[in-house]
Amino acid sequence: MQRCEGCGDTHCAVVRSITHGSSRAVSISLETKRERYIMRITRSDFARSLEGKQVSLEKLSNDRGISSSAKERMKRADLNRDGFVTGASETNRLFSEVDFYDRDGNENSISTSNRNVAAVRGALLRSAEAPSASPSNNDPRTRLGELLANNPEIKDNQDLLNLFMRRNRNNWNAASTEASRFGVAINDLVRNREASVRDLGVTTTSTQSVNE
Numbered sequence: 328m329q330r331c332e333g334c335g336d337t338h339c340a341v342v343r344s345i346t347h348g349s350s351r352a353v354s355i356s357l358e359t360k361r362e363r364y365i366m367r368i369t370r371s372d373f374a375r376s377l378e379g380k381q382v383s384l385e386k387l388s389n390d391r392g393i394s395s396s397a398k399e400r401m402k403r404a405d406l407n408r409d410g411f412v413t414g415a416s417e418t419n420r421l422f423s424e425v426d427f428y429d430r431d432g433n434e435n436s437i438s439t440s441n442r443n444v445a446a447v448r449g450a451l452l453r454s455a456e457a458p459s460a461s462p463s464n465n466d467p468r469t470r471l472g473e474l475l476a477n478n479p480e481i482k483d484n485q486d487l488l489n490l491f492m493r494r495n496r497n498n499w500n501a502a503s504t505e506a507s508r509f510g511v512a513i514n515d516l517v518r519n520r521e522a523s524v525r526d527l528g529v530t531t532t533s534t535q536s537v538n539e
Contacts, residue, residue, distance in 0.1 A: 366439045367431070368448075373422045374415070377455055381413035382421065386454035393450045397443075400424050401451065407505040408494040413458065421451070471509040475524055483523055484516040 368376075384405060388398055404412045404421035412421050426434055428443035439445045474490075481487050488502075491513065495501035499513075506513040511527070519526075 367436045368439065370419070370422050370435045373425070373437070373448075374418050376452070377418055377421075379457065380455040381411040381458050382451055382454050383456055384410050384412065384454075386456070387450060390450040390453060392453070393446050397428075397447055397450075400427060401447070406495070406501055407508065409505070409508070411458075425451070471511060471527065474509060481524055483521055485520040487511070487524055488513065488516040488520070 382401075382404075384402055387401060390398075401412070401421065401424055404417050404424055406417050406420060412418065422437075423434070425444060425447050426437055428447060429437045429441055431438045431441075437444050437448070439448065475481055475487075478490060481490060491502040491506050492499075495505060503513040506516070
């Protein structure tokens with residue numbers, strides 16, 4: 328690689344161009360060797376790497392590759408508080424949390440040359456898994472039964488509404504989305520606040536898979 332006639336560095340090259348019979352030096356910036364090997368991952372690339380998977384926050388909490396503060400930050404992407412990061416919205420939020428450690432000035436890309444970024448991304452990939460095919464996860468009514476069994480203080484629809492709102496930091500849209508995952512329309516809870524949750528027609532079987 329040529330060296331710059333001005334500074335002697337290899338990141339610049341001097342070329343001669345002829346303009347009106349005279350020559351002038353034109354400095355052209357070139358990529359340094361270090362920049363050539365920087366791997367940048369875009370927001371869409373990140374989403375594709377987790378496509379069809381969910382990040383288990385339980386697994387992530389046991390990963391020794393990142394700090395406790397990093398684990399807590401990644402938990403912010405669990406918008407419905409179900410213990411997993413999955414789906415477009417949560418994955419998009421997860422990328423933003425990883426980008427917190429990046430310093431490339433672009434909110435839509437991260438650089439794996441950054442040690443913190445590489446460590447967090449590695450931990451997330453290790454914690455990613457295929458969604459369980461068990462009825463507990465796929466049948467909303469079964470999941471609702473588990474939720475009620477693990478939260479015996481919930482007696483009526485108002486209690487259930489309060490739970491969804493509390494788990495989603497009083498964000499109505501997020502609470503409504505989570506309720507739908509349990510086969511519940513949140514507006515129905517509002518219309519029948521005093522009705523017993525038994526009227527929802529579910530069998531409450533205690534399990535450790537769904538917790539507040």
